[in-house]
Amino acid sequence: MSLNMLTPEFIIDRDRDRCIDCKVCVSQCANLAHIFDEEEQRVVSDNSKCVACHRCVSMCPAGALSIRKFPLDFKANANWSADAIREIYRQAETGGVLLAAMGTGKAYPVYWDHMLLNASQVTNPSIDPLREPMELKTFLGRKPDSLRGELGPQLELEIPVMLSAMSFGSISLNACKSLAMAASGAGTMCNTGEGGLHTELAGYGANTIVQVASGRFGVDAAYLRAGAAIEIKIGQGAKPGIGGHLPGEKVGEEVSATRMIPLGTDAISPAPHHDIYSIEDLRQLIYSLKEATEYSKPVSVKIAAVHNVAAICSGIARAGADIIAIDGFRGGTGAAPLRIRDNVGIPVELALAAVDTRLREEGIRNSVSLVCGGSIRNSADIIKAVALGADAVYIATSALIAMGCHMCQKCYTGKCNWGIATQDPNLTKRLNPDIASARILNLLRAWTHEMKEMLGGMGINAIESLRGNRLMLRGIGLNDSELRTLGIKAAGE
Amino acid sequence: MFELNAAGLHFTELNRKVRELLKDGAEEIILKNVGGQRYIADGITGSQKIYIEGVPGNDMAAYMDGPEVTVFGNVQDSAANTMNSGRIIIHGSAGDTAGYAMRGGEIFIRDDAGYRTGIHMKEYKDKKPVIVIGGKAGDFLGEYMAGGIIVLLGISSGHEGDIVGSYCGTGMHNGVIYIRGGAEAYRFGKEVKTEDAVPGDLEIISGYVARYTEYFGGNAAGIMSHKFQKITSFSSRPYGKIYAH
Numbered sequence: 001m002s003l004n005m006l007t008p009e010f011i012i013d014r015d016r017d018r019c020i021d022c023k024v025c026v027s028q029c030a031n032l033a034h035i036f037d038e039e040e041q042r043v044v045s046d047n048s049k050c051v052a053c054h055r056c057v058s059m060c061p062a063g064a065l066s067i068r069k070f071p072l073d074f075k076a077n078a079n080w081s082a083d084a085i086r087e088i089y090r091q092a093e094t095g096g097v098l099l100a101a102m103g104t105g106k107a108y109p110v111y112w113d114h115m116l117l118n119a120s121q122v123t124n125p126s127i128d129p130l131r132e133p134m135e136l137k138t139f140l141g142r143k144p145d146s147l148r149g150e151l152g153p154q155l156e157l158e159i160p161v162m163l164s165a166m167s168f169g170s171i172s173l174n175a176c177k178s179l180a181m182a183a184s185g186a187g188t189m190c191n192t193g194e195g196g197l198h199t200e201l202a203g204y205g206a207n208t209i210v211q212v213a214s215g216r217f218g219v220d221a222a223y224l225r226a227g228a229a230i231e232i233k234i235g236q237g238a239k240p241g242i243g244g245h246l247p248g249e250k251v252g253e254e255v256s257a258t259r260m261i262p263l264g265t266d267a268i269s270p271a272p273h274h275d276i277y278s279i280e281d282l283r284q285l286i287y288s289l290k291e292a293t294e295y296s297k298p299v300s301v302k303i304a305a306v307h308n309v310a311a312i313c314s315g316i317a318r319a320g321a322d323i324i325a326i327d328g329f330r331g332g333t334g335a336a337p338l339r340i341r342d343n344v345g346i347p348v349e350l351a352l353a354a355v356d357t358r359l360r361e362e363g364i365r366n367s368v369s370l371v372c373g374g375s376i377r378n379s380a381d382i383i384k385a386v387a388l389g390a391d392a393v394y395i396a397t398s399a400l401i402a403m404g405c406h407m408c409q410k411c412y413t414g415k416c417n418w419g420i421a422t423q424d425p426n427l428t429k430r431l432n433p434d435i436a437s438a439r440i441l442n443l444l445r446a447w448t449h450e451m452k453e454m455l456g457g458m459g460i461n462a463i464e465s466l467r468g469n470r471l472m473l474r475g476i477g478l479n480d481s482e483l484r485t486l487g488i489k490a491a492g493e
Numbered sequence: 494m495f496e497l498n499a500a501g502l503h504f505t506e507l508n509r510k511v512r513e514l515l516k517d518g519a520e521e522i523i524l525k526n527v528g529g530q531r532y533i534a535d536g537i538t539g540s541q542k543i544y545i546e547g548v549p550g551n552d553m554a555a556y557m558d559g560p561e562v563t564v565f566g567n568v569q570d571s572a573a574n575t576m577n578s579g580r581i582i583i584h585g586s587a588g589d590t591a592g593y594a595m596r597g598g599e600i601f602i603r604d605d606a607g608y609r610t611g612i613h614m615k616e617y618k619d620k621k622p623v624i625v626i627g628g629k630a631g632d633f634l635g636e637y638m639a640g641g642i643i644v645l646l647g648i649s650s651g652h653e654g655d656i657v658g659s660y661c662g663t664g665m666h667n668g669v670i671y672i673r674g675g676a677e678a679y680r681f682g683k684e685v686k687t688e689d690a691v692p693g694d695l696e697i698i699s700g701y702v703a704r705y706t707e708y709f710g711g712n713a714a715g716i717m718s719h720k721f722q723k724i725t726s727f728s729s730r731p732y733g734k735i736y737a738h
Contacts, residue, residue, distance in 0.1 A: 096737030216594035265729040292536025
């Protein structure tokens with residue numbers, strides 16, 4: 001059988017009246033969807049190669065291109081969707097595990113969109129952030145049981161938003177630089193992921209959380225000392241229970257040097273840390289890191305939101321973690337098996353509420369800071385997260401979109417035309433860290449102002465007063481058990 | 494030579510004292526009566542020498558970068574976890590996961606090693622970690638190994654049968670394991686191949702055997718008179734073909 005059963009997903013429309021055959025689209029598309037036909041002396045397109053990243057559309061000087069969904073519909077069937085059929089074709093052809101990138105696109109409920117915020121009317125005054133001071137400063141780390149207790153090391157953040165873990169390897173050095181520059185500019189943190197710290201990023205240590213994952217890539221004493229905090233990665237929302245494989249073709253000279261592995265070999269991080277099979281073992285790793293850094297930095301533990309997340313987090317807090325990062329199942333990834341990404345884990349809203357409730361019930365909420373991530377899309381999501389109990393949030397996809405990502409979700413191919421999820425020097429040079437970091441800073445500045453507006457509207461002038469203040473939330477379109485887990489009343493109650 | 498009596502000290506106190514001595518310029522420290530204290534020599538940097546009498550606890554010399562640690566006794570689990578450089582000489586046996594994700598430096602274990610020794614060991618250019626085990630090793634020796642050298646001698650313990658446990662080299666994708674006398678095929682993971690060590694390999698092995706006998710005694714020529722089996726991975730991309738792009 002010579003013909004592929006997969007029809008194209010998208011159609012490239014080229015307006016021949018406008019196209020000047022300048023070949024910009026040809027040079028811009030790493031997927032080779034545009035080709036210059038030497039015989040015909042004109043540019044033609046191959047729909048089957050298009051991933052809808054819109055790079056050619058954005059760069060076309062003549063405005064001649066547009067991309068649309070391929071209209072060929074399978075016969076209507078509520079059970080066998082086009083995706084379900086196409087996925088079988090792909091597997092029947094390759095025998096491979098389906099790969100996916102970034103967060104799940106499945107229509108699971110987004111609980112942020114089922115929660116509404118409060119505002120002051122008559123009985124207490126709202127506050128205008130344009131004229132009155134408004135505090136977003138956040139400290140992450142273990143707080144003492146009493147005011148006389150000793151305060152351990154804290155991370156000081158100007159805003160309750162950090163840039164989440166993305167490794168050098170999964171994204172380009174220019175993308176890593178953009179994130180580090182933005183974190184430094186905003187007075188917050190970026191996170192190395194499990195890819196080590198490139199020498200060019202060493203200067204951003206004060207705004208960097210260094211990650212330790214099962215493969216221990218790039219981890220040495222200097223790396224541990226370089227960051228403001230250390231994060232043990234146990235799991236990731238997009239692929240709970242699954243490790244990471246950075247494919248050998250992405251392990252070029254620079255990635256190899258930063259991860260300290262041979263050129264071209266797979267970088268394998270299995271799901272388990274083989275020195276952690278229990279909470280007691282986790283305590284051992286936490287304290288080995290604290291000993292190595294002389295108790296000078298907070299240690300965070302990142303897990304995926306899964307069914308027993310509350311009990312697990314209680315254990316993590318008791319194991320000595322200073323920060324727990326909970327990553328919800330809608331969180332992004334550079335590559336994950338599709339079935340895992342789309343089917344494993346729980347929404348971060350429910351996980352966060354369950355964990356905050358549990359830690360309060362056990363009287364240990366002060367012993368650990370909670371950070372939540374996994375598809376924080378805007379400032380309202382952040383405010384709702386804080387009201388549910390988060391001390392801060394992690395964002396990654398939002399930051400990438402600010403940098404230019406168009407969510408084609410093909411990061412695992414290494415052919416990112418926007419220069420983000422690739423190591424191809426011809427592509428990475430398209431991303432200018434000065435411009436990209438300025439765009440992330442713009443986003444964070446806008447969000448900062450919006451957060452202050454929302455806080456002020458509620459009559460609150462410090463984010464601290466919103467933390468775990470679930471009375472500021474009401475649920476809409478939620479059933480009783482969802483409301484109970486979230487610990488909020490229904491709208492109108 | 495500075496001396497510390499570890500008896501009754503909590504690990505935080507013991508390790509703080511060790512770090513203080515090192516900061517004050519101590520070149521050699523001897524720790525007496527060590528009884529399971531964890532994280533000894535964790536994250537320390539330099540070229541100092543630490544001698545340990547007793548049994549150090551888990552994660553000894555984790556992230557260590559340069560110093561030499563000699564243990565007169567056994568060590569517990571995860572010794573040399575993610576060690577960067579330096580040397581560890583153990584006059585006894587090591588627990589599980591010794592040399593986890595080790596990136597450089599050397600470990601000489603006089604007797605046996607537990608499960609998952611050398612898991613995730615890596616190498617980069619001329620930075621090659623080495624583990625020499627005088628006795629036997631447990632299951633999953635060199636699991637996910639991405640570089641470095643493991644030499645398994647099987648001489649110091651009088652056990653019968655194979656000197657390595659099962660699943661040796663599972664997920665291995667770089668580096669090399671040498672086993673004196675070899676082991677049966679079923680002991681190995683599907684990612685590795687076995688062959689006889691050739692003269693170039695024997696030269697490498699004999700260098701480490703000479704060092705082993707220098708530390709622990711024994712007859713280097715006698716040890717080298719056996720055949721050695723060489724274990725390497727089929728591919729540096731063991732899982733490259735399982736995905737549909």
